[in-house]
Amino acid sequence: MNTGLSGVPSFEQLARVPLYVPGKPIQEVQRELGLNRIVKLASNENPWGPTEAVKARVASVIAGSEFESLGLYPVSDGFYLRKRIAERKGLPVEQVVLGNGSTEILEMIAKAAFLDGGSAVIPKHSFAMYGIATQTAGGRVIESRASATELDVEDILRSVAPDTRLVYLAHPNNPTGIRIEGGTLRHLVRHLREDIVLVVDQAYAEYEEPGEYPDAATLLGERPNLLVLHTFSKIHALAGLRIGYGLGSPELLSLLERVRSPFNTNHLAQAAAEVAVQDVAFEAFCRMKNTEARAAFTLEAAKHRCKLTGTSGNFVLLETAYLAPExxxxxxxxxxxxxxxxxxxxPNHLRVTLGKPEEMQTFWNAVGPLLDGGC
Ligand SMILES: Cc1ncc(COP(=O)(O)O)c(C=O)c1O
Known part of the structure; x- marks a missing residue:
């Protein structure tokens, strides 16, 4: 580290925190390689949206209105969007908090939980931001056991330390595509020490069939220390606007309110999400397209003798004999x-977002010859 900055203990600690590595943006690849056509299947974005209704609403905000002028601050707590989300979820508005992407809520809960230090239990192969949010807030990471194909909830319970304040769990998980069954989820909600906040990150939940998906939000009444996260970045196709939400007890959310940055979500994102959250038909359409894309990918993968992990989310995890970076x-x-x-x-896995059929064809055309007859 630069000598002027070394010697500051918190900076030295921060320099050891891994950096989040985002998917490579299309423009960057275009600039570096001078290619005309690029297919991006790297960040689990939704290729089917946003809808015309969402775009029209955003355009109306840009055109300007009495309350939503871009020169005015947005509604600080996003009340009107929270109300729409609350209606959709059948919860009081006090049980909804907004974030600049659900990532911001991961950071908010870490900031609240680790104000006086402590640890978080995070299963192996979890979304990178859980560890980063924990460490940048001054918390310590305890990694519980998990394989690429199975999540070990008993090991989460065993790994809890006296100073544990948080458990992060993605359901379904990114990148493994594993979701947990209802009984297992209830077991964790009921047996995790009461003073620990259980964060169930449901960023990909909307890709599951609603009747078959064990939604952690149904357990909010059982555990005040439960925070359920959702995002508008995936099935709602608003990744570029940065907006997500959390559902929790009024007590827990009143604490998050103390660490939430004022005006953390902007006019455009709030307005777009208000339209998106009501569009059940678009969600159903994207879910169907995703199911079709997964089925087609599974068939093609079998032809190349490739192993796939997980069944959930808008992505697949592909195991190969080759080194994934190569x-x-x-x-x-x-x-x-x-x-x-x-x-x-x-090290031998690639995560591939399920895109449109023509994008998936481009992927197989490119990867097929590289696999030299098989994965
Ligand atoms: C499991 C999981 N949680 C949260 C997020 C972050 O979503 P957002 O765009 O709302 O910050 C992602 C993004 O890929 C994710 O995979």
């Missing part, structure tokens, strides 16, 4: 951006 580089040269998963402890 395959990633080769695919990049061919204009296809995927995500190598070595940073998640999966």
């Amino acid at each position: 395959l990633f580089k080769e695919l990049l040269q061919r204009g296809v951006i995927v995500r190598p998963m070595q940073g998640y402890g999966l």
Whole structure:
């Protein structure tokens, strides 16, 4: 570290926190490689949206109105959007908090929980931001056991330390695509020490069939220390606007309110999400397209004798005999951006977002010859 900054203990600690590595943006690949056509299957974005209704609402905000002028601050707590979300979820508005992406809520809860230090239990192969949010807020990470194919909830319970304040759990998980069954979720909600906040991150929940998905929000009445997260970045196709929400007890959310930055979500995002959250038909359409894309990918993967992990989310985790960073580089040269998963402890796995049929065809055309007859 630069000498002027070294010697500051918190900076030295911060320098050891891993950096979040985002999916490579299309413009960057275009600039570096001079390619015309690029297919990005790297960040689990939704290729089917946003809808015309959402775009029209955003355009109306840009055109300007009495309350939503871009020169005015937005509604600080996003009351009107929270009300829409509360209606959709059948909860009081006091049980909804907004974030600049659900990532911001991951950071808010970490800031609240680790004000006086402590630890978080995070299963192996979890979304990178859980560890980063914990460490940048001064918390310590305890990694519980998990494989690429199975989440070990008993090990989460066993890994809890006296100073544990948080448990993060994605349901379904990114990047493994594993979701947990209702009984297992209830077991965790009921047996985790009462003073620990259980964060159940349901960023990909809307891709599950509603009747078959064990929604952690149904357990909010059982545990005041439960925070359920959702995002508008995935099925609602608003990743560029940065907006997500959390559901929790009024007591827990009143604490988050103390660490929430004022005006953390903007006019455009609030307005777009108000329309998106009511559009059940668009969600159903994207869910169907995603199911079709997964089925087609599974067929194609079998032809190449590739192993797939997980069943959930708008992505697949593909295991190969090759080193994922090498395959990633080769695919990049061919204009296809995927995500190598070595940073998640999966050196032979690529995560591929399920895109439109023509995008998936481009992926297979590019990767097929590289696999040399098989995964
Ligand atoms: C499991 C999981 N949680 C949260 C997020 C963050 O979403 P947002 O765009 O709302 O910050 C992601 C993004 O990929 C994710 O995979």
